[in-house]
Structure formats: structure tokens, C-alpha cells
Amino acid sequence: MAGEGFAILRQAGISVETSLAEAEARPDLAGFLYRITKKRPYVILKLALSSDGKIAEVPRQRTTITGSEVKKRTHLMRAQSDAILVGLGTVFADDPDLTCRLPGLEDRSPVRVVADSRLAIPRTSHLAQTAGKVPVWLLSLADGAIAPGVEVLRCNQGPDGHVDPNDAMRRLARRGINRVLAEGGARLARGLIEAGLVDELSLFRSPKALGPQGVDGFAGLPFASVMAAFRPAGEERLGDDRLSVYVRP
Ligand SMILES: NC(=O)c1ccc[n+]([C@@H]2O[C@H](COP(=O)([O-])OP(=O)(O)OC[C@H]3O[C@@H](n4cnc5c(N)ncnc54)[C@H](OP(=O)(O)O)[C@@H]3O)[C@@H](O)[C@H]2O)c1
Incomplete structure (x- = not known):
């Protein structure tokens, strides 16, 4: 609340107290507060990591790293988000659905967003094929028509030639997106x-190692330098895996 509503209530003789349970409310309202004050959504980066910090066994291939408890948690996180974001490499490698398939929450799948600078998403991908049911937005430098339900959000170009992540987030905020769940892959994670x-890092860690040929979680950014920007905010066991949550200090 910026205060105008309080004034109206007080003028009407209604007593108003402020800042009650502020610390508890702030994380729940983070998405809305970020969109209003920073003009961008609150971004949670979620990755499944092997014990040696890899997100896939070999480049351009899907690897199942974590177990069924993590899958359920991921689907819950999707239902709690306004948008799920992946990079185009993940669409090519995994051909994901990116929907919430938890019993009872199937209708809570948020918009699926792909960072796809040149509109190269395959028309045959699950995302393009199912966009009539659950919308797909493409963050792109180009304009074009892909499939019914697929919308293109034209973004500015960043210095590396891809979509500029700051501009992309501003555009998502303008479309009312408060919370983005970014699900990888490595290059998109690095860009963000x-x-x-x-703003928040949710790392699902498996006890399995994938070996040195595996794909680095942050596309070459040293793990320690990434983690230096965050502080631990929670730890949970999910079957054989562990969820570690980090937030900005
Ligand atoms: N374990 C996990 O949690 C997890 C999760 C997801 C994926 N994966 C794995 O990760 C691998 C794919 O990762 P990846 O690194 O190859 O691809 P990626 O990060 O999914 O996608 C990278 C692509 O996104 C596009 N992009 C647009 N704007 C960008 C920006 N600002 N920054 C970065 N990328 C941008 C770029 O192509 P254009 O510029 O041409 O659009 C870029 O090539 C696969 O093996 C997949 O299975 C693992």
C-alpha cells in the first residue's frame, strides 16, 4: 500500500494500523512488490543439480537427475508462479511440457515462456503443439507467427546478441507477471x-554424480562465485534428494 487507501479509510473514521506482520507478509507479496517497485517480476531460478554440479549428462540431452518427490515439488512451484521460463536449448534438448500435473491443480499451469531470440522453436515441440490449451510466450528479437496460442513478445537485444534479460523481465511485468519460475538451462541461468x-535460487541436489563430461549448471560461471551473491534460506530433504533455497542477503 502506498498510503492513499489508508487516508481514505481514516477519513471515513476507520482505524488503520500499519506494518503488522510485515516480515511474514513480505516474502508472500514479493512478486507483487517487485512488479510495482522495480517494474520487474520476482525471479526464482530452479535447477536440479548432480552432486558434482551438473544439470545434464551430456550437452543437448535430457537427463533425469532427481526423484519423484522433487517432481511433485516442482509442479507445486509451477502452480505458485505466474510464468515458467526456459531457454531455447532446453526446448530442443528436453521438449518439455512445463505444466502443473499435480492432481487437483492441473488447471493452475501458468503461461510458459521461452527465451528464443530468433523464433527458432520447433512447430512440432510440445510447447507449440499445446499452446492452444496453456499459452506460450516467446521472448524474441523477431516477429512472426508460430502456432495458435503462441504469442511473441518483442524484446531489445542484449550485448551478447540474445534477448536482453532486463528488458524481457520488464515486458513480463507489464503483462502482469509477478513471479517467474526460471527452470534453466545453463545458459539462460547464467544470463539471468x-x-x-x-532473487531466489532453489537447488534440488541429487546424491548422484554425472561426471566431468556433464553440462555445468551455470554454463561456466564458477559455482562459488554464483553462491557468493546469496545466503542460505532453507534446507529440506525430498526422498534421496535435498532442496537448498538461497535468497539475496
Ligand atoms: N537439471 C536441470 O534443472 C535442467 C533444467 C533445464 C535444462 N536442463 C538441461 O540443460 C541443457 C540446455 O541448456 P543450454 O544451456 O544448452 O540451453 P538453455 O539455457 O535452455 O537455452 C539457451 C538459449 O536460450 C536463448 N536465449 C535467449 N536469450 C537468452 C539470454 N539472455 N541468455 C541466455 N540464453 C538466451 C539462446 O538462444 P537464442 O539467442 O538463439 O534464442 C540460447 O542459446 C539441456 O541438456 C537440458 O536437458 C537441465
């Missing part, structure tokens, strides 16, 4: 981290 856009 380098732009200072990751």
Missing part, C-alpha cells in the same frame, strides 16, 4: 544471474 535478476 549475470544480469542480477535471480
